[in-house]
Amino acid sequence: MSNELVRSESSFTPAVDTGASMSVAEGSDSFRAYSPARKAEIERIRDTDIDRYFAEGLDRELLAMMRDVTGEARPTDPMPVEVSRTQMMETPEGARFVMETERMGGFRTQLQRLQGAIGGMVRDLGDERSQRVFMERFDRALPEPLRYAIYDQLVMGPPSFVVPVTADKVKEFAAADPGRELVREWGSDAPETIAKIWKRVDNLKAAIGEDGMDIFKDWFNSLEIPHMKRVLQFIAWGR
Numbered sequence: 721m722s723n724e725l726v727r728s729e730s731s732f733t734p735a736v737d738t739g740a741s742m743s744v745a746e747g748s749d750s751f752r753a754y755s756p757a758r759k760a761e762i763e764r765i766r767d768t769d770i771d772r773y774f775a776e777g778l779d780r781e782l783l784a785m786m787r788d789v790t791g792e793a794r795p796t797d798p799m800p801v802e803v804s805r806t807q808m809m810e811t812p813e814g815a816r817f818v819m820e821t822e823r824m825g826g827f828r829t830q831l832q833r834l835q836g837a838i839g840g841m842v843r844d845l846g847d848e849r850s851q852r853v854f855m856e857r858f859d860r861a862l863p864e865p866l867r868y869a870i871y872d873q874l875v876m877g878p879p880s881f882v883v884p885v886t887a888d889k890v891k892e893f894a895a896a897d898p899g900r901e902l903v904r905e906w907g908s909d910a911p912e913t914i915a916k917i918w919k920r921v922d923n924l925k926a927a928i929g930e931d932g933m934d935i936f937k938d939w940f941n942s943l944e945i946p947h948m949k950r951v952l953q954f955i956a957w958g959r
């Protein structure tokens with residue numbers, strides 16, 4: 721998660737001038753990683769053409785650079801599109817993901833949707849330390865091919881139609897937390913929402929096989945109950 725989609729301490733290299741991160745709210749790829757040359761260029765524009773400095777969002781780019789330098793980058797700040805593309809193209813799985821999303825509305829569009837959705841989910845998991853721990857464990861527990869298979873499923877989004885599960889299946893889902901709490905929250909929508917979860921899990925299993933699903937289950941079962949709950953909501957809603 722932190723390897724391909726967002727910045728992290730492990731992925732940040734100050735000496736490399738290949739790109740930056742941006743805040744989730746900005747939704748563009750104009751922010752670059754720290755580079756002395758780029759910093760000097762922005763400062764020159766600031767000192768000579770203040771209107772351009774603000775009009776082009778260079779004030780925010782400079783702030784993002786300085787966050788990187790001081791280690792104040794937020795865990796869910798996504799990488800810009802071209803930086804993610806470059807990193808993904810270095811592996812067969814990543815290159816396939818790039819090519820497939822190009823055919824599904826464009827890599828840029830799909831990546832930014834994915835970054836926004838995952839960023840929103842991760843921000844709900846607690847403070848920045850909790851967010852970083854969640855993402856690092858995700859990266860550590862799930863090998864790269866499996867991560868990209870998950871990204872593929874997330875890009876496709878929740879199913880538009882499912883057959884609601886039976887009352888017995890709802891009871892099974894609610895046998896323990898977080899299922900119990902989710903069923904209470906979903907109320908009459910529980911049968912359909914649970915069906916969406918199972919449908920997406922079945923689609924993932926078809927893509928990664930029994931061995932991959934065992935790895936995914938081990939990761940999911942290692943989560944704290946509140947994090948399990950948020951992941952299940954994310955699977956159901958896609959956000």
